Amino acid sequence: MISYLARRVAIVLVSLFGASVVVFAVLGILPGSPAQVILGTQATPQAVRQLSAQLGTNKPLWVQYLHWAHGLLLGQLGRSYVSQQPIGPQIARALTVTGPLVLFALVIGALVALPLGLGAALYNGKVSGTFLGALSQVGIAVPTFVGGILLIIVFAVALPVFPSSGFPGWSQPGQALRSLVLPAITLGLVEGAILSRYVRASVLDQLHSDYLRTARSKGLSRAQALWHHGMRNAMVPLVTVLGLELAALIVGAIIVENVFSLPGVGQLLLNAVDNRDLLVVQDIVILVAAVVLVINLLVDLSYHLLDPRVRDEGQR
Amino acid sequence: MTVVVVEAAGARSRAGLWRWARNPSAVVGGTLVGLVVLTALVSLVWTPYPPLAVDPSHTLARPSWAHLFGTDEYGRDVLSRVMAGSRISLYAGVVSVLVATAVGVPAGLLAAERGGIPAQVVLRLSDILYAFPALLAAITLSAALGASTTTAMLAIGIAFIPVFVRVTRSNALVVLGSDYVLAARAYGRRPLAILRRHVLPNIATTVIAQMSLLFSLAILAEAGLDYLGLGTTPPTASWGNMIETGQTYLSQDPLLSVWPGIAIFVAVLGFTLLGEGIAELRNARLGRSA
Numbered sequence: 001m002i003s004y005l006a007r008r009v010a011i012v013l014v015s016l017f018g019a020s021v022v023v024f025a026v027l028g029i030l031p032g033s034p035a036q037v038i039l040g041t042q043a044t045p046q047a048v049r050q051l052s053a054q055l056g057t058n059k060p061l062w063v064q065y066l067h068w069a070h071g072l073l074l075g076q077l078g079r080s081y082v083s084q085q086p087i088g089p090q091i092a093r094a095l096t097v098t099g100p101l102v103l104f105a106l107v108i109g110a111l112v113a114l115p116l117g118l119g120a121a122l123y124n125g126k127v128s129g130t131f132l133g134a135l136s137q138v139g140i141a142v143p144t145f146v147g148g149i150l151l152i153i154v155f156a157v158a159l160p161v162f163p164s165s166g167f168p169g170w171s172q173p174g175q176a177l178r179s180l181v182l183p184a185i186t187l188g189l190v191e192g193a194i195l196s197r198y199v200r201a202s203v204l205d206q207l208h209s210d211y212l213r214t215a216r217s218k219g220l221s222r223a224q225a226l227w228h229h230g231m232r233n234a235m236v237p238l239v240t241v242l243g244l245e246l247a248a249l250i251v252g253a254i255i256v257e258n259v260f261s262l263p264g265v266g267q268l269l270l271n272a273v274d275n276r277d278l279l280v281v282q283d284i285v286i287l288v289a290a291v292v293l294v295i296n297l298l299v300d301l302s303y304h305l306l307d308p309r310v311r312d313e314g315q316r
Numbered sequence: 317m318t319v320v321v322v323e324a325a326g327a328r329s330r331a332g333l334w335r336w337a338r339n340p341s342a343v344v345g346g347t348l349v350g351l352v353v354l355t356a357l358v359s360l361v362w363t364p365y366p367p368l369a370v371d372p373s374h375t376l377a378r379p380s381w382a383h384l385f386g387t388d389e390y391g392r393d394v395l396s397r398v399m400a401g402s403r404i405s406l407y408a409g410v411v412s413v414l415v416a417t418a419v420g421v422p423a424g425l426l427a428a429e430r431g432g433i434p435a436q437v438v439l440r441l442s443d444i445l446y447a448f449p450a451l452l453a454a455i456t457l458s459a460a461l462g463a464s465t466t467t468a469m470l471a472i473g474i475a476f477i478p479v480f481v482r483v484t485r486s487n488a489l490v491v492l493g494s495d496y497v498l499a500a501r502a503y504g505r506r507p508l509a510i511l512r513r514h515v516l517p518n519i520a521t522t523v524i525a526q527m528s529l530l531f532s533l534a535i536l537a538e539a540g541l542d543y544l545g546l547g548t549t550p551p552t553a554s555w556g557n558m559i560e561t562g563q564t565y566l567s568q569d570p571l572l573s574v575w576p577g578i579a580i581f582v583a584v585l586g587f588t589l590l591g592e593g594i595a596e597l598r599n600a601r602l603g604r605s606a
Contacts, residue, residue: 011440011443014440014443015440015443015444015446015447016447018440018441018443018444019444019447019448022444022448023456026456026457026460027456027459027460137585137588137589138581138585140584140585140588141532141580141581141582141584141585141588142577142581143536143539143540143543143577143580143581143584144540145539145540145543145556145559146559146573146577146580146581149559149562149563149566149573149574149577150574150577152563152566153566153570153574157566157567157570164566247449248449251449251451251452254451254452254455254544255451255540255543255544258543258544259563269455270455270544270546272459273455273458273459273546274545276459278459281455281456281459285448285452285455285456288452289447289448289452290447292446292447292448292449293443293447296446
């Protein structure tokens with residue numbers, strides 16, 4: 001187990017290093033130096049040179065990369081080229097919006113997916129099962145931003161129950177929660193629809209298994225047999241999907257924050273792209289990539305803990 | 317003799333058609349995909365109005381016989397723009413899926429056939445790409461290269477490469493471990509010939525099913541980028557950027573962003589169902605449960 005763990009962690013570290021090089025290279029191929037972008041086309045070459053020296057962008061690319069990577073490892077994300085503000089606190093502030101949003105969405109997603117998927121599996125082959133399956137299919141095909149806009153039309157324009165955009169800050173907790181309701185439902189419904197497909201497939205697998213038939217022949221009802229014998233097995237693939245879903249939610253939040261004008265990480269990222277504030281883009285992208293990699297690692301490890309067969313296979 | 321063979325082949329394809337016709341996912345998916353493709357083809361030669369023609373006297377008009385879906389903030393016909401937008405979505409889907417397939421499938425085959433260091437290199441590179449979900453990859457790339465349909469498609473295609481690497485590798489490994497491949501090796505067939513004659517035909521359906529599923533995800537991602545202003549930019553009509561501008565006029569005319577939303581829904585549902593239908597038919601043929 002320890003050697004497996006070490007190997008997986010090593011792979012994640014290598015991937016993370018690779019990802020950081022990719023991000024740096026992609027954003028570094030840009031024509032025009034950041035100093036030029038900040039000062040505009042009217043600036044004198046002298047002023048541009050001076051600012052380049054100040055920002056450190058006149059050094060060779062590999063030196064710049066090392067400087068950036070070194071800072072990341074120490075938790076120093078640098079200062080924005082545009083606003084001159086330190087980037088770390090900005091991201092931290094944005095996370096107080098994105099974090100709760102993703103968390104609520106995850107809960108809503110699970111609340112939608114478990115009954116929907118379980119129902120679709122238990123009533124498989126019957127009209128109600130097909131209907132539940134179709135419902136999730138429909139949910140998958142609705143893009144998050146369209147879902148969000150539909151919710152705005154119904155619950156903010158037609159019936160003004162929730163705000164359609166903006167975030168008052170956590171100093172007003174009630175208002176803040178209210179403005180997260182529609183965004184969280186938007187994200188959660190779509191992700192829940194996707195997740196329910198996996199719940200259905202996973203539970204169906206168990207329902208068709210030999211040991212469940214044995215349990216049934218002992219006289220347990222289908223629900224009892226599933227609860228006592230099938231659930232743990234059904235959970236294994238679900239943990240994977242839950243992990244993938246979490247990654248999808250983080251990315252989905254970028255779009256949803258834009259729909260509802262929430263000042264989260266997604267909005268910070270998109271504003272940075274608009275303002276060509278490349279260090280901010282670079283920092284956020286590598287952080288999201290790191291989170292995705294760590295989630296994948298945790299999923300792999302939990303697989304390992306839940307299923308002894310995978311444990312043996314992992315020894316290869 | 318020849319006649320008998322032809323007849324048998326005919327009977328088999330009829331049976332194949334019949335299986336298709338009885339699979340609801342394949343039928344509904346195929347129909348919706350057909351509808352979208354047809355719309356795109358028709359829009360090349362005919363739309364009710366030119367998609368870019370403005371009419372300042374008829375801005376934000378409600379649906380009527382003259383403008384079935386109404387008009388937008390410049391008085392442009394929304395139906396015409398939705399029709400024209402289908403081209404962007406299909407184009408983005410085709411290019412990004414082709415990019416992902418063209419790189420991912422050979423890389424997956426290489427990893428399966430060679431094993432060892434080549435496999436490790438392929439898998440680690442694919443791990444790195446896997447850290448960038450399509451949308452994140454596209455945002456990064458458009459920060460560097462500027463917003464355009466091409467940037468968006470390219471980024472989505474690159475982000476999908478790991479999916480094809482994994483699907484191809486795991487399926488190819490199963491085929492490569494089979495007795496008939498062992499027999500072919502013993503017979504002296506070269507690795508490339510084995511890949512071409514045994515592996516590719518056997519994994520083709522799975523790969524095609526995956527292509528259809530990713531096609532739907534590509535349409536979603538591209539529309540999302542357009543919505544964020546990082547893909548196809550106005551005035552070119554795309555479903556995503558139409559929704560974005562429509563959101564500005566939500567209180568005056570909510571339908572403005574609903575029409576292109578329905579279009580995305582139809583296209584995505586179509587390609588998802590088609591992909592699932594293909595996978596179900598394949599599993600049914602192999603006698604597995606779906």
